[in-house]
Amino acid sequence: MTFFYSLHIKKTKQFLLLVSLSFFTALLLFTQNLLSIPVFLEKESPKAIYKGENGIALTFDIGWGDEKAEKILQTLIRHKVKATFFLSGSWAERHPDLVKKMEKHHFEIGLLGYNYVDYTSMEKEEVKKDLLKAQEVFKKLQIEKIKLMRAPTGHFNKQVLKIADEMNLTYVHWSVDTNDWRNPGTSLILSKVKEAKNGDILFMHASDSAKQTNAALPQIVETTRSAGKLVTVSELIANGEVETKLIP
Known part of the structure; x- marks a missing residue:
């Protein structure tokens, strides 16, 4: 047992x-x-870069206007500041002298499409056509190797990011919006700029709608320089880790 x-x-x-x-x-x-x-x-989905690690990037969108862009450009040159301009093809076509001046002084140039249109309301082929038209303008101006883009209205979705990726372009958003196009007064623009920290991408305008940006620019430069080294977006991306936004 x-x-x-x-x-x-x-x-x-x-x-x-x-x-x-x-x-x-x-x-x-x-x-x-x-x-x-x-x-x-x-496969990992394309993303929009909105922040870097080492430095602060000043960015300016220009879609239209004949007055403010040149003044802002002169102020940046006078203060020996690095910056990135996102230019619409239609504006660049009308102001080749200013585009060449940007290149001469080593400002970075990114695409802002050709027309001022909302990419999120357009079909894929329409968006691509608008970007290709803008690229053709810069090729004629002998401005090559443009690697950055931003949607004309600032609005983007997953389709826009995918198109940018397919065209070997990096989509750049921002982490600090100065709201300068609303012309709220230089003190309010500066209050937004004071929020900037190392790694931030600042969003500003050099179109004629931004009537107060140039007046605030010397103080913007002083404030941002005290927070971090001023660099182009490409330098910011190359300097270290970047933060991105993924659109579902």
Whole structure:
């Protein structure tokens, strides 16, 4: 009787050991398969860069106007400031002299499409056509190797990011919006700028709608310089880690 009882216990232990091994083997295989799913089934989606790590980037959008852009450009040159201009193709076509001046003084140039249109309300081919038209303008002006873009109205979605990626362009958003186009007064523009920290991308305008930006610019430069080194967007991206926005 004792022999039978001992044999029963031994077989039970063997059975439990076999079950345990089978369970852990199955768990290991399941975990490996689970970890491999993202690699094979999902490619990382394109993202919009809105922040960097080392430096502060001043960015200016220009879509129209004949007066403010030149004054802002002169102020930046006088203060020996690096900045990035996002230019619409239609504006660049009408102001080739200012575009050349930007290039001469080593300002960075990014695309702002050709027309002032909302990319989020357009079909993919229409968006691509607008960007290609803008690229053609800059090619004629012998401004090449443009790698950055921003949507004309600032509005973007997953489709816009995908198009940028397909065209080998980096979509650039911003982390500090000065709201200068609303012309709220230089003190309010500066209060927004004072929020800027190392790594931020500031959003401003050099179109004629921004009537107070140039008046505030010397103080903007002084304030941002005290918070971090002023760099172009490309330099900000190259200087370290970047923060991005993913559109679902």
